[in-house]
Amino acid sequence: MGDRVAVNAVTPCWQCDNCQRGFSSQCTQPLGGYKYTAQKDGNLAEYFHVNDAQANLAPIPDDVSDEAAAYTTDMMSTGFKGAENAAIPLGGTAAVFGLGPVGLMAVAGARLLGAAKIFAVDCVPERFKLAKEYGADVTVDFKKQDVVAEILRLTGGKGVDSAMEALGAEPTFENCIKVTRPGGTISNIGYHGHGDYIRIPRLEWGLGMADKTIKTLLCPGGSERMARLMSLIQAGRVDPTKMSTHHFKFAEVEKGLNLMTTKEDNVIKPVIHFT
Numbered sequence: 001m002g003d004r005v006a007v008n009a010v011t012p013c014w015q016c017d018n019c020q021r022g023f024s025s026q027c028t029q030p031l032g033g034y035k036y037t038a039q040k041d042g043n044l045a046e047y048f049h050v051n052d053a054q055a056n057l058a059p060i061p062d063d064v065s066d067e068a069a070a071y072t073t074d075m076m077s078t079g080f081k082g083a084e085n086a087a088i089p090l091g092g093t094a095a096v097f098g099l100g101p102v103g104l105m106a107v108a109g110a111r112l113l114g115a116a117k118i119f120a121v122d123c124v125p126e127r128f129k130l131a132k133e134y135g136a137d138v139t140v141d142f143k144k145q146d147v148v149a150e151i152l153r154l155t156g157g158k159g160v161d162s163a164m165e166a167l168g169a170e171p172t173f174e175n176c177i178k179v180t181r182p183g184g185t186i187s188n189i190g191y192h193g194h195g196d197y198i199r200i201p202r203l204e205w206g207l208g209m210a211d212k213t214i215k216t217l218l219c220p221g222g223s224e225r226m227a228r229l230m231s232l233i234q235a236g237r238v239d240p241t242k243m244s245t246h247h248f249k250f251a252e253v254e255k256g257l258n259l260m261t262t263k264e265d266n267v268i269k270p271v272i273h274f275t
């Protein structure tokens with residue numbers, strides 16, 4: 001048996017101009033950035049090639065399970081980066097819109113980074129329960145409540161310092177702008193796969209003068225970041241395996257992937273086990 005290692009969904013080359021400028025997720029090389037997961041064949045096989053492996057493979061510590069380590073490859077790295085980009089002031093307020101695995105990790109990240117009050121927006125009870133376990137103080141059900149009015153009410157009309165969009169929907173993005181106070185940061189984590197434009201609500205944007213910052217991101221990779229994420233698991237700061245709702249054998253991989261499409265059976269994250 002060789003060493004247990006994890007590889008992130010994003011595998012930068014660490015040599016191109018974007019990598020060297022500190023934006024390794026935007027790597028321009030043929031198999032760099034997201035292309036490792038999205039375009040390279042074979043990465044669900046028993047054996048596969050990892051480009052720039054010396055910088056992208058991370059050893060898994062003995063006391064971190066395979067299942068927990070798997071979460072560092074995307075959900076933890078992306079969700080935590082969403083919280084990092086949100087520039088949450090110590091003791092500040094944060095809102096996370098969309099409580100899928102990445103949104104839940106944004107909640108956990110906001111907690112770790114020192115938010116004093118975290119609002120978690122979704123409509124699924126199981127997700128609310130996990131959000132509370134990961135550090136959310138208040139859950140807001142968008143099917144039952146006016147999300148913007150409720151968050152403004154609970155912040156004394158001020159709005160939050162930081163809002164994170166972890167869904168990839170235009171109304172949600174607009175709500176993020178609306179609940180963020182002047183000088184605050186909107187951190188986009190969601191994948192906006194449809195339409196030509198994303199609208200910014202003009203008045204809540206202060207007519208372009210509200211000092212609000214919008215930041216975007218793609219999952220950060222690299223062995224150094226992976227090692228730090230695994231350190232958080234080792235230290236008991238976060239247990240990502242709480243998000244594992246379904247388990248499949250490798251022969252059932254299609255069932256797992258279908259579940260991610262249909263979102264049936266209250267799925268949060270299905271785990272595929274090779275052995």
Ligand SMILES: [Zn+2]
Pocket residue numbers: 012013014015016017018019024026027028029032
């Ligand atoms: Zn690169």
